Amino acid sequence: MxxxxxxxxxxxxxxxxxxxxxxxxxxxxxxxxxxxxxxxxxxxxxxxxxxxxxxxxxxxxxxxxxxxxxxxxxxxxxxxxxxxxxxxxxxxxxxxxxxxxxxxxxxxxxxxxxxxxxxxxxxxxxxxxxxxxxxxxxxxxxxxxxxxxxxxxxxxxxxxxxxxxxxxxxxxxxxxxVPKWFVEHDHAGKSFRQKYGVDGDYVLYVGRLHPLKGIDVLLRAMRIVVSKVDLRLVIAGTGDKRPYVELARSLGVDKYVLFPGFISEEDKVGAIDGSVCVVLPSISDYVEVYPMVISEAWARSKPVIASSVGGIPYRVKHMVNGLLVPPRDPKALAEAMIALVQDRELSVRLGMEGRKSVFxxxxxxxxxxxxxxxx
Structure with missing residues (x-):
């Protein structure tokens, strides 16, 4: 043809x-x-x-x-x-x-x-x-x-x-x-941690650093999270990180947040593998038509926490293959992150269920x- x-x-x-x-x-x-x-x-x-x-x-x-x-x-x-x-x-x-x-x-x-x-x-x-x-x-x-x-x-x-x-x-x-190699790649969490100096548990945001992506909501949620559990946040992606670095500092969570900038596809596999979960805190339908990072997380058997915007709730089913939270709600987002840190059996179950939806x-x-x- x-x-x-x-x-x-x-x-x-x-x-x-x-x-x-x-x-x-x-x-x-x-x-x-x-x-x-x-x-x-x-x-x-x-x-x-x-x-x-x-x-x-x-x-x-x-x-x-x-x-x-x-x-x-x-x-x-x-x-x-x-x-x-x-x-x-x-x-x-x-x-x-x-x-x-x-x-x-x-x-x-x-x-x-x-x-x-x-x-x-x-x-x-x-x-x-x-x-x-x-x-x-x-x-x-x-x-x-x-x-x-x-x-x-x-x-x-x-x-x-x-x-x-x-x-x-x-x-x-x-x-x-998703590429077949992405699904079949060896576990790479350890290599990512070593390369970027990440210790302890962390949740991962990977995507554009854009206001509609809700990164400010995620940072405000981290202020609640770190008062209750020991957790880091990795924010990887292209864009201007300066306002988010400053916000993290003003919120007093800067020592818990890593901004590695753009990461390669190989490093993305490692970043997902090493994480507790992948977080999508977006605040607008416009930016989440069919977020590929959900498929990528599921391809590595990791759960997702995501705002209920755009096409996300058509894919992420709450307590089935991930956790859904209202957009612009730092408290709900924080509670979801804490839940997956404290209940690893739930985390594994959600990630494995998500994997069934990957093409x-x-x-x-x-x-x-x-x-x-x-x-």
Missing amino acids: KIIHIFHHYWPVVGGLENVVKALAEGMARLGHEVHVVTSNYGAEGRPREEVISGVHIHRVKSTRLGYPDLTYPIEVPRSVLRDADVVHGHSQNSLFTVKVIEQAKKLNIITAMHFMAVDALKDHPSALIRLLGSLYSDTMLKRALSSADIRLARSLRDKELIESKLGVNVEYVPDG TWDEIVSKLLSIYTAR
């Missing part, structure tokens, strides 16, 4: 959805399919417009951008690449770039697939302007994408439910996977190929 994936970013840009598209494209190419990615020139300055990496044909087209990555507009569309495709698979209806290219593929009578995500997710954004304008944009793009997609897919059960109930169309649930990328690629060929 000739398969084309569409998104406004691709390698060397690194991010959640960028990694998803790369995993799918390379996985399909390894199975012998002719795989192309049509993407914008943003984030790839200095790279060729056309190149082949890991068997994937990459086409970077001239584009313009109106401030936000989702508002990337393709000035040109490579119709010669699209014309003889068996399927064109777009990622995120919120991406103007993706929707425009999918619309062009539809005009060429090519089978189109769209992976929907973050439906209505801006309606709880802290900015009133983004709530208003972002929601109008999101609704418009959702309808345009639905009208152009022959195959409708959702990464989260939340998005599937919202589209089906709101617009009455059927959507197939196809979540993200590898090989499994997801096979599922998508079967969906393509069924059309």
Whole structure:
């Protein structure tokens, strides 16, 4: 098959959805399919417009951008690449770039697939302007994408439910996977502890250092935790750590918190393995469509504590495969962390149950190929 994936970013840009598209494209190419990615020139300055990496044909087209990555507009569309495709698979209806290219593929009578995500997710954004304008944009793009997609897919059960109930169309649930090596890797907790000098029990946050991720809530919870149990907190990820370092200091918990910054995928395995649990204290639907760190924690048989926002409660079931807490509630978050520190049998049981829900990328690629060929 000739398969084309569409998104406004691709390698060397690194991010959640960028990694998803790369995993799918390379996985399909390894199975012998002719795989192309049509993407914008943003984030790839200095790279060729056309190149082949890991068997994937990459086409970077001239584009313009109106401030936000989702508002990337393709000035040109490579119709010669699209014309003889068996399927064109777009990622995120919120991406103007993706929707425009999918619309062009539809005009060429090519089978189109769209992976929907973050439906209505801006309606709880802290900015009133983004709530208003972002929601109008999101609704418009959702309808345009639905009208152009022959195959409708959702990464989260939340998005599937919202589209089906709101617009009455059927959507197939196809979540993200994790690399097979991530699941099969030897236990690496000891090496992580040695490398970063971590002693004693710790809980782990790994992700962007962004206000909507609720890191300030986590630090306030730590002030309660350390008064009752001996526990550390590791906060790993990219972004400006200075406000959180200062907040930890002002709360008197700085000696219990480690900020290693960006960590490699290998170190992430070790960080998860060495932890009591992984914590997601996010405060907004927008940032938690299908958080991969949940899958990564479960792949290593670790439990998660997470805020009940976005797609999280569709995956994390309280006291079944993790603990759910209300967003912006340091006390509830602290109580959940203390519970897992004090009850290791519960921690193990939740982590093992979560592992049952993990898919590898090989499994997801096979599922998508079967969906393509069924059309």
